[in-house]
Amino acid sequence: MATAGIVLLLTTFLMTEAIAGPRDQARRIHDRLAGVPPSPVVLDTMEDLVAGGQALDAAYLAMENRAFYDVTLKNFAAPWTNREESVFVPLNDYIATVIGMVRDDVPFNTLLSADILYVGDPSLGLPAWSMTNNNHYAAMETQGVNLRDALLQTTQSAMTDLPPGAPAGVMTTRAAAEAFFIAGTNRAMLRFTMMSHICRDLEQVADTSRSPDRIRQDVSRSPGGDSRVFLNNCVSCHAGMDPLSQAFAYYDWDETAGRLVYSPGQVRPKYFLNEDTFPFGFRTPDDRWDNYWREGQNALLGWDMQLPGGGYGAASLGQELGNSLAFAQCQVEKVFRAVCLRPPVDAADRSQVTAMVNSFRSNNFVMRQVFAEAAVFCMGD
Numbered sequence: 001m002a003t004a005g006i007v008l009l010l011t012t013f014l015m016t017e018a019i020a021g022p023r024d025q026a027r028r029i030h031d032r033l034a035g036v037p038p039s040p041v042v043l044d045t046m047e048d049l050v051a052g053g054q055a056l057d058a059a060y061l062a063m064e065n066r067a068f069y070d071v072t073l074k075n076f077a078a079p080w081t082n083r084e085e086s087v088f089v090p091l092n093d094y095i096a097t098v099i100g101m102v103r104d105d106v107p108f109n110t111l112l113s114a115d116i117l118y119v120g121d122p123s124l125g126l127p128a129w130s131m132t133n134n135n136h137y138a139a140m141e142t143q144g145v146n147l148r149d150a151l152l153q154t155t156q157s158a159m160t161d162l163p164p165g166a167p168a169g170v171m172t173t174r175a176a177a178e179a180f181f182i183a184g185t186n187r188a189m190l191r192f193t194m195m196s197h198i199c200r201d202l203e204q205v206a207d208t209s210r211s212p213d214r215i216r217q218d219v220s221r222s223p224g225g226d227s228r229v230f231l232n233n234c235v236s237c238h239a240g241m242d243p244l245s246q247a248f249a250y251y252d253w254d255e256t257a258g259r260l261v262y263s264p265g266q267v268r269p270k271y272f273l274n275e276d277t278f279p280f281g282f283r284t285p286d287d288r289w290d291n292y293w294r295e296g297q298n299a300l301l302g303w304d305m306q307l308p309g310g311g312y313g314a315a316s317l318g319q320e321l322g323n324s325l326a327f328a329q330c331q332v333e334k335v336f337r338a339v340c341l342r343p344p345v346d347a348a349d350r351s352q353v354t355a356m357v358n359s360f361r362s363n364n365f366v367m368r369q370v371f372a373e374a375a376v377f378c379m380g381d
């Protein structure tokens with residue numbers, strides 16, 4: 001009898017799971033994308049769309065809810081903008097630019113290279129936009145501004161004193177500069193950009209087989225008196241990282257002024273810190289970068305062979321990163337986690353991720369499509 005009861009219970013449970021019909025699926029799509037329940041009217045429309053085999057359209061409808069922008073996308077991008085990877089930071093220009101690019105279907109592979117910026121609508125009476133503080137963005141949040149409607153697209157070269165060519169997508173936002181150009185040696189900008197947008201920290205790209213010829217003077221060639229440590233450890237990151245982070249040679253964070261500075265033709269003093277550690281090391285002459293990780297194990301990151309693999313300045317480096325397969329995979333995996341509330345685990349998840357990566361790359365890197373596809377995949381059966 002007891003067994004029969006359990007079987008009955010189990011059957012009922014499985015049936016309830018199985019009969020998650022279009023209405024439940026619609027509700028889940030909405031919850032996952034907007035984080036709030038849909039209005040009855042929206043739910044009805046979404047249910048009809050799901051029932052009619054147009055679940056992607058239902059997802060697009062859910063993304064019209066302002067909470068998709070104010071909450072979901074804000075929380076999605078916030079951790080990329082600080083070293084603690086915290087979601088609890090005020091709105092800033094980096095986050096706003098991500099939100100705007102997603103809203104406007106701006107090809108997301110330009111995230112690290114475009115001359116683009118999003119600011120608040122002037123009619124809102126916000127504090128003036130400034131290179132030296134975050135008040136404009138912080139006020140948007142404290143005033144509960146609807147980010148879906150309030151963000152206007154502009155360019156960094158129009159809003160800042162950066163000359164054309166200097167802007168490099170979100171890497172040259174004030175928030176990124178404050179977090180990653182502050183002090184140090186500008187290697188942090190590369191490290192954190194790779195963590196957030198290639199989904200790999202440096203341990204995961206470490207490769208001792210690359211030439212050490214561009215490793216800067218501050219890296220000891222015999223740490224603790226042992227050159228093997230240099231060859232087996234330090235080289236693995238610095239051989240590839242140092243020639244990439246050279247792209248940022250003219251950028252700095254001015255702590256006193258509270259702003260990004262850019263000095264074309266003049267390598268920042270931080271590139272010569274501890275130059276006496278190994279005087280025969282590489283001395284940065286300009287902002288020439290080269291990607292030593294195109295060969296070796298990091299060829300797996302899927303670099304775009306149409307691009308030259310080297311150049312001058314942050315924007316062309318941003319193109320190199322943004323057009324890699326790893327960049328597209330990283331965006332898709334982050335969306336999958338955010339929408340499905342779990343990482344991809346099994347074979348079905350992995351093939352879904354692959355399909356989404358292909359769709360993302362062949363359809364102009366539209367992020368909303370990635371969100372929609374993830375929401376439909378995880379809407380339940």
Ligand code: HEC
Nearest residue numbers: 184185187188191202203218219220223229233234236237
């Ligand atoms: C796993 C990758 C990795 C390895 C291995 C590595 N480094 Fe670094 N190194 C970094 C990163 C990333 C930075 C930039 C840190 C920052 O500014 O946040 C850095 C910065 C530095 C700096 C600049 C000063 C500083 O601390 O920011 C020196 C000097 C340095 N490393 C020396 C070495 C030496 C010597 C070794 C070998 C014993 C070594 N590194 C091994 C990744 C690595």
